[in-house]
Amino acid sequence: MNKNITKHYGLISKEDRQRKNGHKSKIVWFTGLSGSGKSTLAVHLERELFARGVNTYILDGDNMRLGLNKDLKFSKEDRKENIRRLSEVGKLFVDAGIVVLVSAISPFKKDRDEARKIFKTDEFIEVYVKCSLHECERRDPKGLYKKARAGLIKDFTGISSPYEPPEYPDLILETDKESIKNMVTRLIDYLVDNGLFEV
Numbered sequence: 045m046n047k048n049i050t051k052h053y054g055l056i057s058k059e060d061r062q063r064k065n066g067h068k069s070k071i072v073w074f075t076g077l078s079g080s081g082k083s084t085l086a087v088h089l090e091r092e093l094f095a096r097g098v099n100t101y102i103l104d105g106d107n108m109r110l111g112l113n114k115d116l117k118f119s120k121e122d123r124k125e126n127i128r129r130l131s132e133v134g135k136l137f138v139d140a141g142i143v144v145l146v147s148a149i150s151p152f153k154k155d156r157d158e159a160r161k162i163f164k165t166d167e168f169i170e171v172y173v174k175c176s177l178h179e180c181e182r183r184d185p186k187g188l189y190k191k192a193r194a195g196l197i198k199d200f201t202g203i204s205s206p207y208e209p210p211e212y213p214d215l216i217l218e219t220d221k222e223s224i225k226n227m228v229t230r231l232i233d234y235l236v237d238n239g240l241f242e243v
């Protein structure tokens with residue numbers, strides 16, 4: 045921390061923005077294996093929230109790695125930095141009054157816990173997108189498991205790099221057992237029951 049840096053405060057607060065928007069701002073953090081269904085759930089949840097007048101934005105690991113995070117690879121250190129940046133960008137969105145949906149493998153518990161720490165308790169919702177490796181590999185929507193098994197991708201999560209499941213996620217969605225529609229309904233119910241529209 046540079047002691048010569050001073051924080052500046054605006055005249056409009058996060059709470060002012062939430063009141064104007066008619067909803068709280070939150071970060072919904074989807075974690076799970078590649079192919080578990082994080083992006084699919086995020087886009088379907090966004091559509092349902094949008095239909096209810098909620099201001100949303102998706103931060104997708106893959107997409108962020110095409111821009112802001114293009115200097116990062118998949119070592120443990122780079123994944124840590126990836127998650128740190130996603131959480132910091134997510135915090136800016138939450139400050140701006142948005143419900144931000146993060147879709148990132150985020151395989152390490154410590155990195156997810158660090159991300160959670162920079163938010164208020166009820167702002168950060170960890171969603172474990174649970175799906176067996178066998179099923180993710182069967183889906184293989186981008187053909188990456190096939191490449192990883194052939195040794196063409198190093199440090200591939202689930203194959204040659206670990207995934208640490210969350211111990212106490214706020215929600216568990218089992219995408220090899222439940223329909224997308226049901227899971228999105230559960231997500232919306234969770235958000236509403238936890239005060240999304242109470243501003």
Ligand SMILES: Nc1ncnc2c1ncn2[C@@H]1O[C@H](COP(=O)(O)OS(=O)(=O)O)[C@@H](OP(=O)(O)O)[C@H]1O
Nearest residue numbers: 078079105106118123126148149150198199200201
């Ligand atoms: N080695 C390796 N391991 C895992 N994933 C890989 C790898 N190389 C490329 N990809 C593609 O990158 C996407 C994961 O990026 P993330 O930013 O979500 O990863 S992480 O949170 O930093 O672990 C991931 O996207 P999803 O399949 O949507 O999860 C893959 O498309």
Ligand SMILES: Nc1ncnc2c1ncn2[C@@H]1O[C@H](COP(=O)(O)OP(=O)(O)O)[C@@H](O)[C@H]1O
Nearest residue numbers: 078079080081082083084183185219222223224
């Ligand atoms: N119940 C389900 N929930 C989410 N995705 C599912 C489900 N059933 C099948 N799928 C499919 O699994 C794949 C998941 O891919 P994706 O959403 O890109 O995962 P991730 O973002 O975790 O890598 C998609 O092709 C999706 O259509």
